[in-house]
Amino acid sequence: MEGLKRAISAAEFKERLGRKALDELERVTVTGEVSFAGNEWPGRLQLLNVTFEGPVDLSNARIRGSLDLAGCVFLRTLRLDNCRIDGNLVLDKVEVHALGRLAPSGYDWKVVDQQLSAEAIHVGGMLKAVSLRVHGSASFASASVNGSIHLRGAQIFGMLDCANLHCDGDVIFANRSDARERSLTFVRGNLEMQNARIAGNIAFEGLQVLRNCLMWSIDVGGNIFISGAVQEYDGEKWGEPTRIGGDLNLAASDVRGHVQLESTILSGALQLFSSSATQLAITIGSESNWGAGAFSLKAAAIDAGGATIKRGASLNDVEITGNHQDSGISFRNATMGSHLNFWSGLLDGSGTRVVGDIDCRSADIGGDCQLTNVLADGAVSLDDATIAGDVLCRSAVSLLDDAIKREAGVEKVRSLLQRARAERAEDAGPNTSVRQFSMSMVEVSNDIDLSGLVLRATGEEIEEGHNYGRLTADDCSVTGEFLLAREVTWRDECFRREAEIPGSAHLRGSTINTLVVADGSFQSRKADPERSGLCLDGCRIDEMIFLGLNGHRGFPVPLTLSDIDVRIWRLGETDAKRLKLYRALLNSDPQFRSSSYLSIEQFLRKGGYEDAADGIYRSMMRRGYRARRASQRFGPSWVLRWLFSPFRALLWDLGIGYGTAPTRLLVPILALFAIGFTGVYTDARNFSPTLLEEIKQHGGEVSDVPRQWNGWDAASIGLRTHIPLIGLGVRDEWELADDGDRPLYLWQQRIEAMRPEDFGLLMILLNFALWPPLLAFALRRVFRQAS
Numbered sequence: 048m049e050g051l052k053r054a055i056s057a058a059e060f061k062e063r064l065g066r067k068a069l070d071e072l073e074r075v076t077v078t079g080e081v082s083f084a085g086n087e088w089p090g091r092l093q094l095l096n097v098t099f100e101g102p103v104d105l106s107n108a109r110i111r112g113s114l115d116l117a118g119c120v121f122l123r124t125l126r127l128d129n130c131r132i133d134g135n136l137v138l139d140k141v142e143v144h145a146l147g148r149l150a151p152s153g154y155d156w157k158v159v160d161q162q163l164s165a166e167a168i169h170v171g172g173m174l175k176a177v178s179l180r181v182h183g184s185a186s187f188a189s190a191s192v193n194g195s196i197h198l199r200g201a202q203i204f205g206m207l208d209c210a211n212l213h214c215d216g217d218v219i220f221a222n223r224s225d226a227r228e229r230s231l232t233f234v235r236g237n238l239e240m241q242n243a244r245i246a247g248n249i250a251f252e253g254l255q256v257l258r259n260c261l262m263w264s265i266d267v268g269g270n271i272f273i274s275g276a277v278q279e280y281d282g283e284k285w286g287e288p289t290r291i292g293g294d295l296n297l298a299a300s301d302v303r304g305h306v307q308l309e310s311t312i313l314s315g316a317l318q319l320f321s322s323s324a325t326q327l328a329i330t331i332g333s334e335s336n337w338g339a340g341a342f343s344l345k346a347a348a349i350d351a352g353g354a355t356i357k358r359g360a361s362l363n364d365v366e367i368t369g370n371h372q373d374s375g376i377s378f379r380n381a382t383m384g385s386h387l388n389f390w391s392g393l394l395d396g397s398g399t400r401v402v403g404d405i406d407c408r409s410a411d412i413g414g415d416c417q418l419t420n421v422l423a424d425g426a427v428s429l430d431d432a433t434i435a436g437d438v439l440c441r442s443a444v445s446l447l448d449d450a451i452k453r454e455a456g457v458e459k460v461r462s463l464l465q466r467a468r469a470e471r472a473e474d475a476g477p478n479t480s481v482r483q484f485s486m487s488m489v490e491v492s493n494d495i496d497l498s499g500l501v502l503r504a505t506g507e508e509i510e511e512g513h514n515y516g517r518l519t520a521d522d523c524s525v526t527g528e529f530l531l532a533r534e535v536t537w538r539d540e541c542f543r544r545e546a547e548i549p550g551s552a553h554l555r556g557s558t559i560n561t562l563v564v565a566d567g568s569f570q571s572r573k574a575d576p577e578r579s580g581l582c583l584d585g586c587r588i589d590e591m592i593f594l595g596l597n598g599h600r601g602f603p604v605p606l607t608l609s610d611i612d613v614r615i616w617r618l619g620e621t622d623a624k625r626l627k628l629y630r631a632l633l634n635s636d637p638q639f640r641s642s643s644y645l646s647i648e649q650f651l652r653k654g655g656y657e658d659a660a661d662g663i664y665r666s667m668m669r670r671g672y673r674a675r676r677a678s679q680r681f682g683p684s685w686v687l688r689w690l691f692s693p694f695r696a697l698l699w700d701l702g703i704g705y706g707t708a709p710t711r712l713l714v715p716i717l718a719l720f721a722i723g724f725t726g727v728y729t730d731a732r733n734f735s736p737t738l739l740e741e742i743k744q745h746g747g748e749v750s751d752v753p754r755q756w757n758g759w760d761a762a763s764i765g766l767r768t769h770i771p772l773i774g775l776g777v778r779d780e781w782e783l784a785d786d787g788d789r790p791l792y793l794w795q796q797r798i799e800a801m802r803p804e805d806f807g808l809l810m811i812l813l814n815f816a817l818w819p820p821l822l823a824f825a826l827r828r829v830f831r832q833a834s
Contacts, residue, residue, distance in 0.1 A: 057081045057101065069093060076100065083108050084126075091134065094119055105130050113172065116141050127165035135172035135194070138179050145183040162205070165190060173216065176201050178223060184236060187212060195247065198232060199223045206236030206258075209243060217247035217269070220254045222276045222287060231255055231287070240265060241296075248304070251289050252276040259293030259315065267302045271324075275310030275332055286332065288312050288342075295346075297322055308344050316348035316371045327351070327360035331391060347371035348403065352379040359385030359414055364393075367401040375403025375425055378410050386414035386436065389421050394462065394477065398422060405481075407432055415439055419477050419499060426483035426514070433490045437527075440479035442499035442544040448535040464537065485519040492526050498533035500546040509550050509578050516550030525559045532565030532594050543594060551578055552603075556585040565594040569603040580605040580635075590615040593632075606635035608643035616650055625651075626662040633666065639674040641667055661707035709824040712817045720769050723810055726794045727783075728761035728768075733792050733803035735784035753781055768807050769814045783807040 055063075057079035063071050073095045080101040091112030098120040105114075106128040113134030121143045127136075143162045162183035173194030174187075184205030195216030200223030212218075218240075220232050233255035240262045248269035249262075253276025273295075275288040294315035297306070302324040308317075310332035319327070332341040343364050348371040351360070360383060367376060378387065387407070389399045398420030405423055407416065408430045415436035418427060429438065439445075443466035450463055466476065480501040497518070504516025520529075531552070532545035545565035552569070554562075562583075569580060581603040591613045593602065620628045629647055636643060644667035651660035704711065727733050731753045753760070764781070785804035790797050793806075 054078055072097060080104070087111070091115070093117075098122070099125075102126070110134070113137065120144070121162075123162075125163050127163075127168050129167045130165070131169045133171040136168075136170045136174045136192075138174075138176035140178045141176070142180040143182060143185075167191075170194070173197065179203075181205070184208070188239075189213075192216070195219065197221075201232050203234045203236070207234045207238050209238070209240045212240060212243040212245070214244070215246045217250065218245055219248075219250045219252070221250065221252040222254075222278065233257070237261060237293075245269070248272065250274075253278070253287040254289045254291075256290070257292040260291045260295045263296045263298040263300060263318070265297070265300045265302075267300070267304065270304035271297070271302055271306045273308045273311050286310060288332075291315065294318055298350075300324075310342060311344050311346075313344070313346035314370070315346070316350055316373065317344070317346050319349070319351040319354050320377075321353045322351070323355040324357070326358040327354075327356050327362075329360075329362045329365055331363055331397075342366070348374050349376045351381055352377045352406075353381060354378070355382045357384040359383045359387060359412075361386070361388040362399060363388070363391035364397045365389070365399045365401075367399075367403060369402025369424070375401055375405060375423075377404075377406040379406050380409045381407070381411070383410065383412040383414065386417060387412050388415070388417040390417050390419040390477070394466070398477065401425070404428065412436070415493075418479050421479045421481065423481040425481070426485060427479075427481050429486040429489050431488050432486070435492045437493045438486070438489075438491055438495040438497075440484075440497045440500040440546075441477060442533060443476065444533045444535055444542050444544040445496055445498055446477075447537065447542060448533065451535065451537060464542075468542070482515045483517055483519075485514075485517075486523055487519055487521040489520070489523045491524065494527035495525055495529045496533065497529075497531050497546045498544045500531075500548075502546075502548050502550065504549045506549075512578070514550075516548065518546070518548055518550075518552040520552070520554045520557060522556040523554070523559075524557070528561040528563060529554075529557075529559045530563045531568050532563050534565075534594055545594070551580055551582065553582045554586055555582055557583075558587045559589070561590040561592065562586075562588050563592045563594065564603070566602065567595060579603075580607070582607045583611050584609040586611050586613075588613045590617065592617040593619070602632050602635040604635050605637050606632065607638070607640070608633070608636060608646065609640040610642045611646050613646060613650060616647070625656060626659045629659065629663055630666055633663070639670050641671060644670075661704060664707050665704050709821045712821045716769070716814065716817050716821070719810055719813055720765055723769065723806070724761055724765045727791070727803065727806055728764045729756075729758065730792045730795065731756035733783055733789075733806075734764070734781045735786060735789065737780055737782050768810050770818070 054076040055078070057077055060072065060075070060077045060081060074097070076098040078100045080103075081099060082104040084104045085107045087109040089111050091114075092110050093113075093115040095115070096118035097116075100122050102123040102125075103121055104126045106126045108130045110130070110132045113136070114130075114132050115135075115137040117137055117139040119141050121141070123144065125141075125143050145162050163181045163185035165185075165187050167189045168187065168191070170190070170192045171194075174190075174192050174196045176197065177199045179198065179201040181203045184207070185203050186208040188208045189211040190209070191213045193215045196214055196218045198219065199221045201220070222231050231253065235257045237258045238254075238256045238260045240260075241264055243262070243265045245265065246268045249267055249271045251273040254273075273289055275286050278285050278287050288310045290312045292314045294317075295313050296318040298318045298320045300319075300322040302322070304324070305326045305328055306319070306324045307326075307328040307330065309330050329344045331343045344362075345366045345368065347368050349362070349365070349367065350373060360378070362376070365376075367374065369375070387410070389405075391397065399422070401421065401423040402425075403423070404425035405418075405421065405427045408428050410429070410432045412432065412434045413436075416429065416432075416434050416438045419439055419441040421427070421440075443463050447463040476499075478499050478501045479497075480503060482503055484497070484500060484502060486495075500518070502516045502518065504513070508515045531548075532543060534541065534543040536542075543565060545568040548568050564581065584607050588611070616629075618628045618632065629651070633643055633647060644663055648660045648663045648667070651657075651663060734753055734756075735751060760781075764783075768783075783803035783806065785802060787802075789802055790799045791801045791803050791806055792798070
């Protein structure tokens with residue numbers, strides 16, 4: 048036993064090693080520098096529990112079997128650069144110190160930069176390092192391992208460099224925890240694996256990296272699992288998360304399997320930009336291991352811009368702290384083969400929390416974009432994105448509707464009913480609470496459900512012209528429904544939840560199948576369309592539905608409808624309130640726009656509501672006239688318009704309803720005929736023979752007044768006088784007297800101031816003004832109905 052503990056020189060160590068007296072080398076201390084650089088060992092080399100006081104150099108050596116250094120202590124450095132090992136490399140419980148830095152002489156530290164240097168090493172089997180301790184840096188750069196790499200309980204007090212590593216198996220960093228020993232795997236510097244090629248999986252279980260984990264441009268044939276570790280020691284059991292003190296950089300990497308993170312804490316960002324993977328799954332740790340503190344990922348930011356994820360991404364209950372130069376979550380220009388999901392589906396108050404923005408601009412999403420229960424301190428942007436499924440910011444009413452359709456369990460329905468009945472937003476979750484929501488020029492192949500959207504902004508922010516509190520969806524294309532509100536009826540009880548928009552909502556130029564809006568969504572009632580209200584300028588909508596118009600708010604103010612084209616309007620109106628509701632709809636826009644009125648009028652006419660359509664047209668003409676008068680400057684033309692405005696209102700508005708009610712002209716036409724017939728045409732004293740009659744009776748006696756005159760005679764003269772351009776060919780021998788001494792007899796009263804001919808001329812002029820509008824309207828109505 049004493050021989051095993053004694054110190055031997057490096058020369059004696061090499062001599063015994065040459066004799067293959069390995070049993071004589073166990074638990075010895077070797078003084079001096081040991082170098083086998085360039086040498087070859089014919090079989091397995093096993094050195095157990097040897098302490099080397101000097102540096103050990105095995106660079107460029109060839110080991111025909113395995114190299115087992117279990118329990119060895121290297122007080123200075125260990126070099127394995129370009130070493131070729133045909134079997135396994137075992138570094139269990141190996142400890143490498145940094146005393147070479149402090150030694151006054153005997154070793155030049157500049158020769159080796161790391162305490163453990165195994166650059167370009169080739170291992171024909173596996174590399175196993177259980178409880179490895181390196182009091183400095185370790186390098187396996189450009190190493191080639193035909194088997195797997197297992198580092199369990201390894202502790203690297205400096206940087207671990209695995210750049211350009213090639214491994215045909217798995218790479219596993221895990222803690223060691225059993226009944227005898229508890230050991231965390233940690234790296235106090237950077238963990239660098241850039242440009243690595245891993246044929247199997249990469250697994251980090253409870254790994255602690257104090258700085259960055261750089262794994263950009265790696266090629267992984269399997270999956271990447273990063274999760275916490277379940278620790279069991281001395282009868283206790285707990286969960287230990289994986290912690291990285293900087294960024295986890297997987298940029299430009301190609302992962303043929305999944306990238307899965309669970310119970311992971313990053314002080315920096317998760318970098319996935321320009322990477323490729325089958326699926327990204329960020330899931331919550333098991334409650335059996337973590338209890339109530341189970342979580343998925345806590346990071347400063349997530350950048351997956353330009354990434355290609357074939358089966359979509361799930362970011363369940365992620366927490367983004369924002370302590371990064373690019374805070375928030377970015378999937379800009381990313382391509383998703385399936386869903387992009389930010390919600391785990393739980394109703395326990397959990398959800399994705401983001402300090403910063405969620406940027407999905409120009410993303411191509413092959414499924415749904417699930418944003419339910421997201422709480423973001425910034426904006427959500429889906430501008431220019433293409434989404435094959437739904438965009439979902441769901442509410443309890445949305446979930447209740449789906450549960451009823453799926454005939455879900457009674458308990459689930461009851462839970463959703465309780466949330467649907469809640470008046471406070473925090474009790475009626477889930478909610479998507481963000482500062483701004485933008486989805487301009489987005490293409491959605493299915494529905495958009497924003498009934499659970501809550502936009503946050505103060506009055507000062509809205510007044511100052513910030514974009515906070517605003518929904519922007521200009522030029523978007525929605526094949527299905529665009530729901531700003533959701534309504535469902537369950538057992539005669541109606542539930543409704545609408546988006547909360549303190550600012551404005553812009554949907555200008557959008558093409559939407561069905562748009563559903565509720566009265567309670569828009570909280571501001573200011574007249575500025577840039578800061579409040581709903582803007583639908585230039586929209587093409589198949590069906591427009593307003594919910595809750597019987598409430599206290601009514602339509603959004605302002606509601607801009609310039610150049611809008613809506614095939615079907617649904618205001619929940621009745622015949623008695625139809626015109627009133629549509630007038631209120633148009634009056635919600637403070638600016639007069641004739642295109643809005645014409646669109647509503649056309650819709651009502653197509654639906655057969657002629658009276659309501661005429662009422663809308665008259666409202667347009669009246670409001671347009673008021674708008675023109677308000678915009679004119681004071682001057683002579685203004686005075687003339689003001690003077691003639693009563694006559695204009697009397698004739699065009701009250702008289703013919705701006706062309707929509709010429710039937711009103713029948714009243715004065717019939718009134719004039721009645722006056723003429725009863726007061727003038729039935730009195731023979733108002734007539735005299737025509738010139739033609741006098742010629743016919745030349746030489747004979749011609750009476751100044753008809754000797755026989757009855758009602759048919761009076762009616763014939765009346766029709767000839769009151770209907771322009773009509774010639775009946777009857778009673779042509781008599782006309783209203785034009786003699787200068789013939790007064791007018793009106794209801795047997797002699798009127799010296801007017802002759803009968805003057806009365807007839809007045810009737811002709813008045814009827815000439817009244818008949819053309821009536822005839823034009825009648826002809827238009829006939830031909831429109833015929834077509």
